[in-house]
Amino acid sequence: MLFLDSSDPKEIKDIFAWGVIAGVTTNPLILAREAGAVDLEERIRAVVAASKGPVSVELVSESEGAMMEEARLYHAWAPTRIVIKVPFGEAGLRVTHALASQGIETNVTCIMSFNQAYLAALAGGTYVSIFSGRVRDMGYDVRPVIAETRAQLEREKLAAKIIVGSIRHILDVNEALAHGAHVVTVPPAILRKMLHNPKTDETIREFNAAWASRAK
Numbered sequence: 001m002l003f004l005d006s007s008d009p010k011e012i013k014d015i016f017a018w019g020v021i022a023g024v025t026t027n028p029l030i031l032a033r034e035a036g037a038v039d040l041e042e043r044i045r046a047v048v049a050a051s052k053g054p055v056s057v058e059l060v061s062e063s064e065g066a067m068m069e070e071a072r073l074y075h076a077w078a079p080t081r082i083v084i085k086v087p088f089g090e091a092g093l094r095v096t097h098a099l100a101s102q103g104i105e106t107n108v109t110c111i112m113s114f115n116q117a118y119l120a121a122l123a124g125g126t127y128v129s130i131f132s133g134r135v136r137d138m139g140y141d142v143r144p145v146i147a148e149t150r151a152q153l154e155r156e157k158l159a160a161k162i163i164v165g166s167i168r169h170i171l172d173v174n175e176a177l178a179h180g181a182h183v184v185t186v187p188p189a190i191l192r193k194m195l196h197n198p199k200t201d202e203t204i205r206e207f208n209a210a211w212a213s214r215a216k
């Protein structure tokens, strides 16, 4: 399954019309780049209106109390659609557990290892987000992180779903899915690259040219 890693409502609306995307993930970096001076609530409401399925909105507070307050604020913007993206850590686990007990969905994020993904799943995270590109930036192989997490979720029948994010190349998508990701969240630019193959273009040109020059 694919989610779109974007906070640009125009791009989101355009790509949702392809019929291939099941949700949206945002983060403070994406929002800062795309939204600039735009009000966060206004931007998230526009993202919700332009899409279908879960929309992840990330907490930027660092203390447990402030994170809970921020989570309640975001959740109220669209209670059936907003998933609270919780940065991984001790406070993050407490917040994930508390939100789960209130029936609020979470996406535990910035996960770089099996151990972190496992803890996030045990705490009741709805989703656990493993960061493919950033794991590779450290020189580690992300594939066993994804595969071991998926195997453990199955063994213990934990409900969490794996999202693989931090996608830098189209091959990262195949790899994440082949190693057990339930969802890959793809930036629009990478998704557009998934469309193209020069042999497809050449073949379509050949077919259309043959039809145009047929004997009449």
Ligand SMILES: O=C[C@H](O)COP(=O)(O)O
Pocket (backbone or CB within 6 Å): 005, 025, 026, 027, 029, 109, 131, 133, 134, 165, 166, 167, 185
């Ligand atoms: O929030 C999740 C993003 O997929 C992270 O992507 P990035 O490593 O390109 O910032």
